[in-house]
Amino acid sequence: MKKTAIALAGFAMIGLGAAHAGDAAKGEEIYKQVCFACHDAGVAGAPKLGDKAAWETRLAQGEETLIKHSLEGFTGETGTMPPKGGRTDLSDEAVKDAVAFMLSKVK
Ligand code: HEC
Secondary structure (H helix, E strand, O other): OHHHHHHHHHHHHHHHHHHHOOOHHHHHHHHHHHHHHHHOOOHHHOOOOOOHHHHHHHHHOOHHHHHHHHHHOEEOOOOEEOHHHHOOOOOHHHHHHHHHHHHHOOO
């Protein structure tokens, strides 16, 4: 009995984690409005959408780090990612959705 409860709690947590990561379908719209400006063509050192080689090492950092860098901004080896892609009026959820969309193209 006890084991079942623990297993169920584990599943519930996985479920929450997935919701937290963002909705790729919604994120496509945000991507097309904001993120594409740099990430479509690789402007200013941005990793291109769908370029697996460019995203491999970034994915290795884990999705949480990628989301944090997108929300707070980040300067890496190739350039500077502005906080929320320069659109600080976007909600955190919208940015997470956009990240989920971008990652769905390289996973
Ligand atoms: C003004 C150009 C620009 C815009 C607009 C932009 N980015 Fe970026 N982004 C960059 C650059 C440049 C990098 C690479 C920085 C580096 O690694 O040196 C980057 C990196 C990233 C990374 C990888 C972070 C990491 O830790 O490797 C993610 C995720 C990301 N951007 C998401 C987004 C999202 C989501 C949006 C739209 C809300 C967006 N970007 C809009 C320029 C931009």
